[in-house]
Amino acid sequence: MVTIRDIAERAGVSVATVSRTLHAPEAVRPDKRSRVQQAIADLNYAPNAIARQLRKRRHETLIVIVPEIANPFFSGIIQSIENIAHDLGYRVLIGETQDRQDRLDHYADMVLSRAAGGLILLGSLLPSAVTASMADQRAIPFPLVLACERFEGLPCPSVAIDNQAAAALAVRHLWETGCRRIGTIAGPQSNSLGRDRLNGYRKALSDLGVNLECGWMEEGDFSIESGHAAMMRLLGSGGNLDGVFCANDEMAIGALQAIRSSGLTTPGDIALIGFDDLRFGAFATPPLTTIRQPTGELGETAMRMLDALLQGGVVDHRPVLLAHELVERQSTKQRVDN
Amino acid sequence: MVTIRDIAERAGVSVATVSRTLHAPEAVRPDKRSRVQQAIADLNYAPNAIARQLRKRRHETLIVIVPEIANPFFSGIIQSIENIAHDLGYRVLIGETQDRQDRLDHYADMVLSRAAGGLILLGSLLPSAVTASMADQRAIPFPLVLACERFEGLPCPSVAIDNQAAAALAVRHLWETGCRRIGTIAGPQSNSLGRDRLNGYRKALSDLGVNLECGWMEEGDFSIESGHAAMMRLLGSGGNLDGVFCANDEMAIGALQAIRSSGLTTPGDIALIGFDDLRFGAFATPPLTTIRQPTGELGETAMRMLDALLQGGVVDHRPVLLAHELVERQSTKQRVDN
DNA sequence: CTGAAAGCGCTAACAA
DNA sequence: TTGTTAGCGCTTTCAG
Numbered sequence: 001m002v003t004i005r006d007i008a009e010r011a012g013v014s015v016a017t018v019s020r021t022l023h024a025p026e027a028v029r030p031d032k033r034s035r036v037q038q039a040i041a042d043l044n045y046a047p048n049a050i051a052r053q054l055r056k057r058r059h060e061t062l063i064v065i066v067p068e069i070a071n072p073f074f075s076g077i078i079q080s081i082e083n084i085a086h087d088l089g090y091r092v093l094i095g096e097t098q099d100r101q102d103r104l105d106h107y108a109d110m111v112l113s114r115a116a117g118g119l120i121l122l123g124s125l126l127p128s129a130v131t132a133s134m135a136d137q138r139a140i141p142f143p144l145v146l147a148c149e150r151f152e153g154l155p156c157p158s159v160a161i162d163n164q165a166a167a168a169l170a171v172r173h174l175w176e177t178g179c180r181r182i183g184t185i186a187g188p189q190s191n192s193l194g195r196d197r198l199n200g201y202r203k204a205l206s207d208l209g210v211n212l213e214c215g216w217m218e219e220g221d222f223s224i225e226s227g228h229a230a231m232m233r234l235l236g237s238g239g240n241l242d243g244v245f246c247a248n249d250e251m252a253i254g255a256l257q258a259i260r261s262s263g264l265t266t267p268g269d270i271a272l273i274g275f276d277d278l279r280f281g282a283f284a285t286p287p288l289t290t291i292r293q294p295t296g297e298l299g300e301t302a303m304r305m306l307d308a309l310l311q312g313g314v315v316d317h318r319p320v321l322l323a324h325e326l327v328e329r330q331s332t333k334q335r336v337d338n
Numbered sequence: 339m340v341t342i343r344d345i346a347e348r349a350g351v352s353v354a355t356v357s358r359t360l361h362a363p364e365a366v367r368p369d370k371r372s373r374v375q376q377a378i379a380d381l382n383y384a385p386n387a388i389a390r391q392l393r394k395r396r397h398e399t400l401i402v403i404v405p406e407i408a409n410p411f412f413s414g415i416i417q418s419i420e421n422i423a424h425d426l427g428y429r430v431l432i433g434e435t436q437d438r439q440d441r442l443d444h445y446a447d448m449v450l451s452r453a454a455g456g457l458i459l460l461g462s463l464l465p466s467a468v469t470a471s472m473a474d475q476r477a478i479p480f481p482l483v484l485a486c487e488r489f490e491g492l493p494c495p496s497v498a499i500d501n502q503a504a505a506a507l508a509v510r511h512l513w514e515t516g517c518r519r520i521g522t523i524a525g526p527q528s529n530s531l532g533r534d535r536l537n538g539y540r541k542a543l544s545d546l547g548v549n550l551e552c553g554w555m556e557e558g559d560f561s562i563e564s565g566h567a568a569m570m571r572l573l574g575s576g577g578n579l580d581g582v583f584c585a586n587d588e589m590a591i592g593a594l595q596a597i598r599s600s601g602l603t604t605p606g607d608i609a610l611i612g613f614d615d616l617r618f619g620a621f622a623t624p625p626l627t628t629i630r631q632p633t634g635e636l637g638e639t640a641m642r643m644l645d646a647l648l649q650g651g652v653v654d655h656r657p658v659l660l661a662h663e664l665v666e667r668q669s670t671k672q673r674v675d676n
Numbered sequence: 677c678t679g680a681a682a683g684c685g686c687t688a689a690c691a692a
Numbered sequence: 693t694t695g696t697t698a699g700c701g702c703t704t705t706c707a708g
Contacts, residue, residue, distance in 0.1 A: 003685055014695045019687060029693065044479065049451035050391050051685035054700045061453070069432065070413035070617075078407060082434060082441075091444055093431035094407065096420060103420075106429055113387035115399070141382070224621050257621050279408075283562050283595050285623035341701055352679045357703060367677065389701035392684045 002043045010039040022047060059117025062306065063107055065095045067123040071222075073248070073276045074122055076295030077147065077302075081120060084303040090117075097123060105129070111142045118143035118306050124191030126151065143309040147302040150192040150319065157305040159298055159320040163193055166291045166324040167200025168207070170245050170273045173289070173326055175208055177333040179243030179271050183216040185230040185255060187247035194219075197247045197275065215239035220251045227251025231258035241270055243332070249274035249281040252288055256331070260285075271332040286330035294322050340381045348377040360385060397455025400644065401445055403433045405461040409560075411586070411614045412460055414633030415485065415640075419458060422641040428455075435461060443467070449480045456481035456644050462529030464489065481647040485640040488530040488657065495643040497636055497658040501531055504629045504662040505538025506545070508583050508611045511627070511664055513546055515671040517581030517609050521554040523568040523593060525585035532557075535585045535613065553577035558589045565589025569596035579608055581670070587612035587619040590626055594669070598623075609670040624668035632660050 008015045013032050021028045021036040028036070039045070053059070064081055066074045078094060085092045093116070095107035108127035110116045119127075121144065129141055134154065146158035174182050184201045187194030198217075205212050215237035220226035227246060231254065234241060246252035252274030259266050266272050266286060274281055274290040281288035301320060308315045328335070346353045351370055359366045359374040366374070377383070391397070402419055404412045416432060423430045431454070433445040446465035448454045457465075459482065467479050472492065484496035512520050522539045525532030536555075543550050553575035558564030565584060569592065572579060584590035590612030597604050604610050604624060612619055612628040619626035639658060646653045666673070 001685095004687095005685080015686080016688085016695060016697095017693090020694085023687085027693070032694085044476075046447075046450045046479075048392075048685050049448065049453040050388055051700090052451075052687075053388050053453075054386075054392055054685080054702090055687045057700085061448075063431070068413070069407045069416060070410055072408055072410065075406070075408035078434065079436070082436075086441070086444075091448070093401070093433060095431060096416065098417070098420075103424070106424075109384075110387065110399075110429070112384045113390075115387040115391075138382075141384075224617055228621075253618065253621050257623075260623065279562055280591065280618045283566075283591050285595075285598065339701095342703095343701080353702080354679060354681095354704080355677090358678085361703085365677070370678085386701050389684090390703075392686090392701080393703045395684085 002045045004045075004047065006043055007036060007039045007045050010043065011035040059114070059310070060090050061116045062090045062092050062118050062120065063095055063110060063116045064092055064120045065097060065104060065107055065123060067097055067099050067125070069094065069096050071250075072278050072280065073293075073295070077122065077299040080296040080299030081303045082299075084300050088303070088307050090307075097125060099123070099125060101125060101128065108142075118145070118310055120145045120147060120302050120306055122147050122149070124149045124193065126154075130154070143306060145302050145306045145309065147298055148193065150196065155317050157309065157315045157317060157320075159301040159305065159322065161293050161298075161324045162321050163196035164200035164203065166275070166293075167197040167245065167247070168204035169200075169324070169326055170275065170291050171201050171204035172208070173328075174243040174245060174271055174273055174332060175204075177267075177271065177335055179333070180210075181213075181216070181239065181241045182210075182243040182245065183218075183234050183239055183241040185227055185234070185244060185246045185251050186217060186219045187222050187251075189219065194222075194247060201245055213239060216241065220247070220254075222248050222250060224250045224254040227254030228258045229254070231255035232262075235259070235262055235264075243271040243273075246272060246274045249276045249278040249288060249290055252290070252331075253280065253284055256284055256288070266331050267333045273332055277327055282329065284331070289329045289332040290327050292325045292327050294324070297322050340383045342383075342385065344381055345374060345377045345383050348381065349373040391452075397452070397648075398428050399454045400428045400430050400456050400458070401433055401448060401454045402430055402458045403435060403442060403445055403461060405435055405437050405463070407432065407434050409588075410616050410618065411631075411633070415460065415637040418634040418637030419641045420637075422638050426641070426645050428645075435463060437461070437463060439463060439466065446480075456483070456648055458483045458485060458640050458644055460485050460487070462487045462531065464492075468492070481644060483640050483644045483647065485636055486531065488534065493655050495647065495653045495655060495658075497639040497643065497660065499631050499636075499662045500659050501534035502538035502541065504613070504631075505535040505583065505585070506542035507538075507662070507664055508613065508629055509539050509542035510546070511666075512581040512583060512609055512611055512670060513542075515605075515609065515673055517671070518548075519551075519554075519577065519579045520548075520581040520583065521556075521572050521577055521579040523565055523572070523582060523584045523589050524555060524557045525560050525589075527557065532560075532585060539583055551577060554579065558585070558592075560586050560588060562588045562592040565592030566596045567592070569593035570600075573597070573600055573602075581609040582611075584610060584612045587614045587616040587626060587628055590628070590669075591619065591622055594622055594626070604669050605671045611670055615665055620667065622669070627667045627670040628665050630663045630665050632662070635660050
């Protein structure tokens with residue numbers, strides 16, 4: 001391994017001069033500078049980042065944790081995080097937990113042990129170190145920002161949309177376009193996303209003055225397959241639905257298929273609305289009406305919050321809520337304007 | 339920041355003893371050991387990974403580079419890489435390049451500067467440092483494994499499927515199920531994947547004795563939207579096709595939509611076959627016939643290759659080719675068995 | 677079994 | 693403008 005010392009020797013200067021030509025070339029006389037540069041090229045030297053970071057305290061590596069990268073919804077968020085991060089001089093690495101605590105902790109350890117500077121958490125799991133600090137009433141042990149999910153009482157910045165309101169909007173849309181027996185395929189109730197969206201469904205129904213009948217609700221795990229299975233159950237349960245709110249687009253795509261394979265049509269027999277606005281939803285048959293989350297803004301806000309945290313600024317711990325939007329396509333009946 | 343020194347002081351031992359209780363507890367007398375552990379708990383100490391890595395030379399952090407994580411095809415590969423990596427004691431971080439050289443180089447710098455131990459490359463771009471080393475006839479400057487893409491003459495281990503043969507298989511399937519005027523929506527010709535699959539199409543056609551007529555071929559960029567656009571062009575070009583081979587499933591999904599919106603049916607009027615076997619393809623209307631790549635095996639092989647490299651073993655540089663598989667669904671005409 | 681001390685490769689005072 | 697040097701936090705001989 002070639003070190004700064006080797007360069008210094010070969011160029012006939014001190015290590016300090018080498019370090020300077022690297023970080024403040026204008027502070028080195030041109031002849032020495034070029035000798036150093038020559039030596040660097042000759043020996044193919046690359047400064048050791050580990051050693052550098054041991055001296056300087058600042059970190060340019062950030063970690064974004066997602067439950068699964070396979071979920072296209074996260075991509076938009078991650079992309080905007082990356083764009084901002086890049087501008088701000090950070091490097092972003094993505095860690096996938098597959099909802100396993102050990103994997104999550106493995107990544108959290110990196111920032112606990114200062115191998116990375118901070119964490120943006122997109123999933124519903126919390127690192128053990130964070131849970132522990134909460135239990136002990138201690139501060140969170142490293143720079144942490146939460147996006148998408150909501151955790152009651154966690155003292156750190158977070159950004160999301162109002163999932164409950166968004167779900168209610170979806171249900172209201174179904175109602176306004178003529179559905180009267182509206183069911184739901186809910187997400188897992190183990191995380192706040194699933195719970196909030198189900199609550200929104202319930203709230204909308206009760207605001208509309210309709211009773212939630214039995215056989216109107218099934219739970220999935222956000223996957224296409226589970227959406228398909230849940231729809232089959234809904235179809236078989238005698239709920240006699242004419243509209244279904246799916247807690248995400250993937251389940252809606254599975255539901256679409258289930259409806260079709262049962263000889264029914266969408267939106268004719270059963271209207272469908274999803275959540276997230278995946279690219280694939282727009283190209284489904286029929287194209288899926290959905291709720292769009294502002295993924296770009298979500299990512300950007302999260303990244304700026306983390307940057308503020310890293311800069312040592314005081315950051316507001318009240319959740320920031322961003323606006324959602326209904327995207328009307330053909331899987332719900334069309335509104336007659338006016 | 340609490341350091342090993344603080345622990346040593348509080349426990350009334352030397353730093354060496356603290357280090358030992360951390361890494362070889364059995365070599366420390368129980369009373370001291372527990373005093374150290376108590377101090378660690380009291381002060382909430384976490385060893386600094388940066389400092390540790392500066393001393394020890396081994397790296398447990400690996401980077402996997404993908405062009406875009408939004409592409410669901412990569413997820414399967416990444417997941418299996420992660421599973422194996424975890425068993426082997428590595429930590430995997432994912433870097434997304436969005437096909438930009440500067441981002442790629444940014445990640446490559448991490449391993450160049452020993453902030454990470456090695457790289458698995460899933461895209462079609464090569465780090466500048468690698469290109470440079472090839473030009474100079476030098477060895478590749480860090481542990482590198484290539485997956486999915488093919489690079490002529492790069493002296494490093496790689497694993498992929500035989501894309502040309504797989505594409506030819508797809509075209510033959512179209513032919514065997516009755517298509518006689520077979521077009522293609524090719525991938526970008528700037529990368530080997532796109533080229534190999536187009537060559538496979540050409541080869542199959544010529545083996546079948548059919549002439550590639552003009553208006554049979556359009557190029558997309560692997561996105562749904564580009565598939566849609568390419569199919570519209572194909573439809574308008576008078577090629578009068580009854581079957582189309584799409585170089586990936588996303589373009590096939592876009593093409594499906596284009597065909598339907600033109601009032602035609604699949605497979606009745608135009609049969610369609612994709613490539614990659616995305617989850618979304620199985621739930622398209624109609625479900626997409628496709629070529630499946632062994633994503634699990636691809637990832638596992640790549641990861642084992644990198645491990646071998648990291649262990650200092652000599653690794654074969656001849657590309658490893660894995661088997662692909664035709665998955666018949668309803669977007670191609672059904673074969674009459676016997 | 678334990679402690680002192682020598683670095684790992686680099687940066688940043690400080691002195692020249 | 694340059695060189696010398698003292699660490700950054702940790703592991704690991706080497707002597708006790």
